[in-house]
Amino acid sequence: MITFDRVSKRYEEGHDALREVSVSIDRDELVFLTGHSGAGKSTMLRLIMLMDRPSRGQVTVDGQNLATVRPRGVPQHRRNIGVVFQNHQLLFDRTVFDNVALPLIIAGYDHREVGRRVRAALDKVGLLNRERAMPLTLSGGEQQRVGIARAVVGKPKILLADEPTGNLDPTLSAEIMNLFEAFNQVGVTVLIASHDLILISRLQHRIITLQQGRLVTGNAP
Amino acid sequence: MMGRRENLRRKEGASPSEANLRDRYHGWLQHHRLSAADSLLRVLDNLGPSLLTWLVIGIALALPVGLNVALDNVNELSAGWDSPAQISVFLQEGISADRANQLEIELSAREDIAQTQFVSREEALAEFSTLSGFADVLASLQKNPLPNLILITPTDNLQGSSVSALRESIQGMPDVAEAVLDMEWLQRLNRIMELSRRLVMAIGLMLVAGVLLILGNTIRLAIENRRDEIVIVKLVGGSNAFVRRPFLYTGLWYGVGGGGLAALLVSLSLWYLEEPVGNLVLLYGSAFQLRGLGVMGALNLITLGGLLGLGGAWLAVTRHIASIEPR
Ligand SMILES: Nc1ncnc2c1ncn2[C@@H]1O[C@H](COP(=O)(O)OP(=O)(O)O)[C@@H](O)[C@H]1O
Ligand SMILES: [Mg+2]
Numbered sequence: 001m002i003t004f005d006r007v008s009k010r011y012e013e014g015h016d017a018l019r020e021v022s023v024s025i026d027r028d029e030l031v032f033l034t035g036h037s038g039a040g041k042s043t044m045l046r047l048i049m050l051m052d053r054p055s056r057g058q059v060t061v062d063g064q065n066l067a068t069v070r071p072r073g074v075p076q077h078r079r080n081i082g083v084v085f086q087n088h089q090l091l092f093d094r095t096v097f098d099n100v101a102l103p104l105i106i107a108g109y110d111h112r113e114v115g116r117r118v119r120a121a122l123d124k125v126g127l128l129n130r131e132r133a134m135p136l137t138l139s140g141g142e143q144q145r146v147g148i149a150r151a152v153v154g155k156p157k158i159l160l161a162d163e164p165t166g167n168l169d170p171t172l173s174a175e176i177m178n179l180f181e182a183f184n185q186v187g188v189t190v191l192i193a194s195h196d197l198i199l200i201s202r203l204q205h206r207i208i209t210l211q212q213g214r215l216v217t218g219n220a221p
Numbered sequence: 222m223m224g225r226r227e228n229l230r231r232k233e234g235a236s237p238s239e240a241n242l243r244d245r246y247h248g249w250l251q252h253h254r255l256s257a258a259d260s261l262l263r264v265l266d267n268l269g270p271s272l273l274t275w276l277v278i279g280i281a282l283a284l285p286v287g288l289n290v291a292l293d294n295v296n297e298l299s300a301g302w303d304s305p306a307q308i309s310v311f312l313q314e315g316i317s318a319d320r321a322n323q324l325e326i327e328l329s330a331r332e333d334i335a336q337t338q339f340v341s342r343e344e345a346l347a348e349f350s351t352l353s354g355f356a357d358v359l360a361s362l363q364k365n366p367l368p369n370l371i372l373i374t375p376t377d378n379l380q381g382s383s384v385s386a387l388r389e390s391i392q393g394m395p396d397v398a399e400a401v402l403d404m405e406w407l408q409r410l411n412r413i414m415e416l417s418r419r420l421v422m423a424i425g426l427m428l429v430a431g432v433l434l435i436l437g438n439t440i441r442l443a444i445e446n447r448r449d450e451i452v453i454v455k456l457v458g459g460s461n462a463f464v465r466r467p468f469l470y471t472g473l474w475y476g477v478g479g480g481g482l483a484a485l486l487v488s489l490s491l492w493y494l495e496e497p498v499g500n501l502v503l504l505y506g507s508a509f510q511l512r513g514l515g516v517m518g519a520l521n522l523i524t525l526g527g528l529l530g531l532g533g534a535w536l537a538v539t540r541h542i543a544s545i546e547p548r
Pocket of ligand 2: 041042043162
């Protein structure tokens with residue numbers, strides 16, 4: 001589903017964020033991406049999202065070589081991927097419902113279909129009764145779940161998460177991870193970047209470890 | 222357009238969960254309606270700054286349009302002045318004062334002539350020497366070079382072409398050397414009007430450019446204010462066109478409001494001028510009435526405002542939205 005073939009990423013300042021990374025993630029897999037801060041986890045996710053392009057090597061997503069996706073095609077590419085990014089949070093002047101509906105509005109769904117799907121997604125993350133709430137009135141864990149609902153509402157084949165439990169206590173973190181496992185159960189490919197080793201080693205999934213931009217473990221499923 | 226259709230086709234093939242084309246068309250229409258309403262609400266929510274923007278646009282549009290309406294009125298007014306032009310009738314040399322007097326009486330008896338005034342060659346010379354400052358030169362002349370002159374004012378209701386006909390018929394009379402239509406001042410007025418129109422056009426173009434820049438800047442600030450939101454929308458797959466839409470509508474609303482305000486300002490100024498102009502015109506015994514913008518003029522002004530709004534927003538949006546990308 002997602003393949004990195006000897007991918008390197010060097011930022012303009014000459015810093016190598018990724019060095020010759022080769023890894024393949026299968027359909028239906030849930031994979032953790034771990035490593036110290038600055039190891040290159042976010043960079044990998046950014047390359048998958050086409051928020052950046054690799055300096056060398058090739059990234060393939062769902063059979064498509066991302067080098068062939070032109071700027072005009074980037075929005076379309078992103079619509080097929082759900083993301084939960086720690087620093088790209090919610091629209092705080094919109095209700096929970098409107099936040100979750102955003103990807104559907106962008107994709108051009110009819111408003112009845114939007115309502116149906118948004119409620120289904122909110123139901124899955126256990127926030128059905130908060131659809132009219134404003135995000136700021138929600139707790140951190142609830143906000144994160146709104147973000148997850150937004151990521152899955154368009155039924156993407158791939159779900160990416162960057163430090164989704166970063167600010168949460170262990171119980172809430174475990175709940176969030178269970179949520180990701182549930183989506184993986186129904187066939188979504190999930191890739192989660194996290195440095196919370198204690199939490200992720202308890203879950204039975206493949207762990208890819210990066211160290212200073214190099215892949216050190218987790219190469220094969 | 223092509224790209225969009227291509228995308229749709231690819232997308233349809235890509236995943237069974239995608240909405241079909243007709244639903245998408247509805248969704249697209251809905252997003253237009255949503256953007257229009259949302260933008261209008263945002264404009265109205267910030268009523269203070271929005272009012273200021275409307276005023277700036279309104280004044281900038283009202284100025285050239287108001288001047289143009291004023292010129293139209295002057296044109297209308299001077300069209301009524303074409304007919305009572307003066308005709309100067311220069312008599313043949315050697316015509317006696319008695320004969321000249323008789324000719325004047327003959328002419329004043331005509332129905333198409335309202336008034337005549339005889340200016341003898343001596344009077345003309347005296348007037349000319351005082352006015353020209355050539356008194357010494359003229360005094361040294363053996364002989365008065367000026368002819369006798371009869372000034373004629375045609376009747377009020379005479380049209381321009383009949384005045385020309387009158388001039389020709391007088392020209393044909395035996396004792397008349399030349400009959401000259403005194404329309405120079407009218408031509409001068411027309412030239413001044415032409416110049417004024419161009420001036421107003423130039424001012425108008427400058428103000429329109431100003432409006433575009435102001436709108437562009439206002440929209441740029443609106444984009445800057447919603448930078449985080451744009452980043453999120455792009456991250457979940459919003460295209461540049463999708464992100465642009467609400468800002469284009471914002472520009473449209475600013476422009477339409479400004480155009481409406483301009484129409485209001487012009488109408489108010491005309492209303493303010495109506496009484497003094499009426500009094501002035503009454504003094505001259507004319508039936509002239511101030512002409513306003515009219516409904517069509519107001520609608521045109523609002524449309525122009527809307528187009529300028531869209532244009533200004535487009536300037537800002539093409540320059541600033543593409544560069545806002547999730548990092
Ligand atoms: N936009 C950027 N410009 C320059 N350097 C960057 C940029 N983004 C990340 N880096 C650098 O690349 C390295 C990897 O960053 P990142 O992928 O964010 O690591 P992680 O998510 O594992 O903490 C870090 O050293 C970081 O400083
Ligand atoms: Mg990171």
